[in-house]
Amino acid sequence: MKRRLTVLGVALLAAAASILIAMQPAEAAVGLHISGTNIVEANGRTFTMRGVNHPHVWFTSQTSSFANIKALGANTVRVVLGSGKRWGPSTDVPNVISLCKQNRLICVLEVHDTTGYGEDGAAATLDEAVNYWISQKNNLVGQENYVVINIGNEPIGNNNASQWTAATTAAIQKMRTNGFQHLLMVDGPNWGQDWQYVMRDNAQTVLNADSQRNTVLSIHMYDVFNTASSITSYLNTFRTNGWPLVIGEFGWRATSSNVDDQTILAEANARGLGYIGWSWAGNNDPILDMTNNFNASQLTTWGQRIFNGTNGIKATAKEASIYSGATTPPTTTPPTTRPPTTPPTTNPPTTPPTTTPPGGRGCTATYTITNQWQDGFQADLKVTAGGAAINGWAVTWTFANGQQVSQSWNATITSSGSSVTARNVSYNGSLGAGGSTTFGFLGSWSGTNSTPSVTCTAS
The missing domain is CATH 2.60.40.290 (Immunoglobulin-like)
Structure with missing residues (x-):
């Protein structure tokens, strides 16, 4: 009986502490930050990610990929980096950020070494990933308008997924203690797919751990999410609870047992959720390549679906307003064309010229x-x-x-x-x-x- 009362007392104290943390005012965020469930820019404009994962750490010479990804309509690129535990270390962060900015892309930077920790013996801990970010701090401070820090990719495998909550909470707090003000992104456990619902059930605890209230949760959707109902049910929980979420990785339905990519695209568009498809090229399993050999003119079936599909990147992406020089939120629906950095001497026509419609074959x-x-x-x-x-x-x-x-x-x-x-x-x-x-x-x-x-x- 004494043991039960002790456990109950601890639980009540923990709940009270959680409430107090939630009531504390968040520090003012700079650059990209969370407002409700949305990612917004410093000027208050909502930014919805429409992007592509690029495996940079394994293909560092493929720098033209940034321009090619942008040319196909993306507004975001998630860049794979290495901390040195398994890959890298990536010491070219300034050049990566420069390539993102040159091509008017928001840059999500992620440490990949953490993938499957607890199940993959070679994987790095989230704490080790934070140490890498600290080593790169001088390259990251001042880039808060352009860079999102995805602390570690798929940081826990399927063994003891419950450790995710404490590890993620500690990583966020260590980032803030070391002065990072960036929007932080955290992936779920179970190799990112959260099929044991550890991230879903502990989301508020993790979000409350951020003194700046500036963390977005990221779900990776592959074969666990092979039906429309599994996708919508998971997303509904986050919407109901008002938790910020992006779909940080997903593939496509190559077979009926694979992820239902069309539902992901449609639901993300309907809900205003960001998504970042995996990946541009270079996979051991080429079914996940969007291009053949990094060639933007040779889109695969997956590339066609995500770039040119009804709810795909080309149809739904809007460029970050940081690149257009906008300073205040729009008072009406933003235009479908994106304004230039420097006003052009001539404006695009209101009604583009067309050829005369043919009556038959033509x-x-x-x-x-x-x-x-x-x-x-x-x-x-x-x-x-x-x-x-x-x-x-x-x-x-x-x-x-x-x-x-x-x-x-x-x-x-x-x-x-x-x-x-x-x-x-x-x-x-x-x-x-x-x-x-x-x-x-x-x-x-x-x-x-x-x-x-x-x-x-x-x-």
């Missing part, structure tokens, strides 16, 4: 400048079949102001002087009657960036 094309900055711009083109199916298409236009194409996706683009021709690639040439597809490119301009007239020819 196609139309629409050219839209979707983003523009000093000396550079992004354009998207939509190709639509006429009244009959087509087997291929070619879109031509002539630049009037010396613009040049530097990089393209979903089309093969060739130039001869100011004349440009874009032809379909293998997977988007055949369109049914009235069907459409899109492609785009990055280009350079100087002085004026007028919108050209375009012509579409079907085959």
Whole structure:
């Protein structure tokens, strides 16, 4: 009986302490931070991650991947780093951050060495991961607008997953004690999938451990989440309790037993949740590669689904406002086009020019400048079949102001002087009657960036 009373007394004291912690005012956050369940920027604008995991520590020479990921529409890249326990150490953090900023991406940096601790004997502890971040502190302080620190990837395996709560709480507190003010991201146990619900059931304890109330929880969704009900049930708990969450990794339904990626995309979009797909390339299991050999013009089935799907990156991503120079939250719904860093001398047209719609076999094309900055711009083109199916298409236009194409996706683009021709690639040439597809490119301009007239020819 005495033992029971003692346990009860400890439980009551712990509950009271939890309430007191929750009532304490959070320190003012800088840069990216949590507001309710949302990630917001320093100016108060909500930022929803739409991104890609890039295995940088194993492919450090693939620095062009940052530009390619951005070109396909992403606003976030989660960069794999090593602490030196298993991989690395990654000593190129300044260059990684610079690549993110050059390409107008929010940078989620993660230590991968912690993967599966407790089950994988070679894995690092979360405390060791924090020591790595402390070693990189000089490279990270001042980057709070651009960088999220994901303390450790999938930090606990399936053995003794309950240790996650204490280890994660201690890691967060050690980060804050050492002066980090960044938005922190913490992954769940069970190799990130939290199938024993340790993160779900202890989320409030972990969030309360952050003196700045600036931590977002991250779930990794693979084969444990192979049904729509398993996905929605898990996400509903976080929504009901008002806990901030992102889907920090997920794959795709290559077979019926795999993760239901379409439900993840749809639910994330409907709920305003961020998601970061795994991964750009380089997997031992190539089914998870979004590109073939890091080639952005060779998207795999998974790459097509996440970039070009209905709820995919291209359709739903909005660039962080830190790159547009915005200083206050919008009073109305933000525009679908992202404002440039430096105002252009000409603005994109309200109604883009189109070719005359064909009555039968043929196609139309629409050219839209979707983003523009000093000396550079992004354009998207939509190709639509006429009244009959087509087997291929070619879109031509002539630049009037010396613009040049530097990089393209979903089309093969060739130039001869100011004349440009874009032809379909293998997977988007055949369109049914009235069907459409899109492609785009990055280009350079100087002085004026007028919108050209375009012509579409079907085959």
